Amino acid sequence: MKWDDEGGSDSSLRKGSMKAATIEELARGKKQAFRLLSLLKDLLSSPENQSAAELLVDVVGCFTRALDFLELERAETTDQPTRPVPDADFRACSDERRSDLERRERKIHTPRKINCQRRAYPYSCRTILSPKIEDDHIWRKYGQKEINGTKHPRSYYRCIHKHDRGCQVTRHVQRTEKDDSIFAITYVGEHTCIDKSRDEEVISNHSTGSSSTLHRPFFVDLGPLATEGSSPLSSLMADSVSRYGGSLGMEFASEFKLEDWLASNKDE
DNA sequence: ACCATTTGACCTGT
DNA sequence: ACAGGTCAAATGGT
Numbered sequence: 001m002k003w004d005d006e007g008g009s010d011s012s013l014r015k016g017s018m019k020a021a022t023i024e025e026l027a028r029g030k031k032q033a034f035r036l037l038s039l040l041k042d043l044l045s046s047p048e049n050q051s052a053a054e055l056l057v058d059v060v061g062c063f064t065r066a067l068d069f070l071e072l073e074r075a076e077t078t079d080q081p082t083r084p085v086p087d088a089d090f091r092a093c094s095d096e097r098r099s100d101l102e103r104r105e106r107k108i109h110t111p112r113k114i115n116c117q118r119r120a121y122p123y124s125c126r127t128i129l130s131p132k133i134e135d136d137h138i139w140r141k142y143g144q145k146e147i148n149g150t151k152h153p154r155s156y157y158r159c160i161h162k163h164d165r166g167c168q169v170t171r172h173v174q175r176t177e178k179d180d181s182i183f184a185i186t187y188v189g190e191h192t193c194i195d196k197s198r199d200e201e202v203i204s205n206h207s208t209g210s211s212s213t214l215h216r217p218f219f220v221d222l223g224p225l226a227t228e229g230s231s232p233l234s235s236l237m238a239d240s241v242s243r244y245g246g247s248l249g250m251e252f253a254s255e256f257k258l259e260d261w262l263a264s265n266k267d268e
Numbered sequence: 269a270c271c272a273t274t275t276g277a278c279c280t281g282t
Numbered sequence: 283a284c285a286g287g288t289c290a291a292a293t294g295g296t
Contacts, residue, residue, distance in 0.1 A: 140272075140273090141272075141273060141274085142273090142287095142288065142289075142290095143274090143275085143287070143288060143289080144273090144274075144275075145285090145286065145287075147285085147286075148284090148285065148286085154286085154287095156287070156288075158288095170287090170288095172286095172287085
């Protein structure tokens with residue numbers, strides 16, 4: 001991964017190396033927290049220590065999110081163009097809703113608008129496992145695909161505020177192979193349509209372990225899975241999904257078997 | 269009439 | 283060439 005590798009001034013070089021060092025430290029912290037989980041697995045596997053196990057997994061999640069934020073900042077501040085907010089002309093055809101009757105009778109064919117920027121930029125991307133697909137946002141489904149080697153189709157959603165507020169975040173949802181009551185939900189990008197105060201409240205409640213006010217189902221954050229430059233640890237955690245199947249999130253919500261989870265990640 | 273979902277076509281990256 | 287992501291016409295519900 002390259003940071004501020006253009007420009008060449010001393011200050012930008014120093015800034016770049018600071019960022020690199022920060023990322024290195026965060027990645028190390030994440031890895032060490034994971035190792036601590038392994039070392040304490042016997043202790044944390046007992047039911048009375050479940051909250052400690054949850055806390056430690058959350059620590060790993062905090063490191064993951066911090067790395068995500070830095071990656072997002074890098075994507076926004078490098079000289080790569082940011083993803084364009086759809087302008088009126090670009091989206092004119094779909095925004096101007098023609099009447100169904102007119103469209104059907106005259107067979108009006110709306111010329112296809114090609115988004116050539118697709119997949120062109122690195123996005124923050126993370127996957128969670130959850131028994132429910134609802135979250136704090138409203139999503140509009142825009143596609144569904146059969147995915148090779150999986151038995152369940154993948155559904156694609158975009159934020160309902162894509163057009164009115166230019167919110168570009170998308171997610172895809174797929175039932176996991178091992179447990180089809182669990183969904184693997186991958187978020188691509190960050191909401192720009194928010195309501196940050198509410199999100200912060202949720203995060204705050206989550207980190208303080210206040211389960212009574214937790215708005216979201218408990219989830220295990222698997223880190224960035226598909227972004228360019230995702231850490232090796234993220235890959236390992238991502239790999240744990242395929243190896244462990246989808247039962248992780250569900251078991252953590254009720255009866256989390258840390259030993260099983262660590263056994264499936266013993267190569268850490 | 270409006271809105272959300274479905275689904276086949278089309279696009280890009282590998 | 284293929285897989286996966288997105289678009290937009292078609293469709294169905296209210």
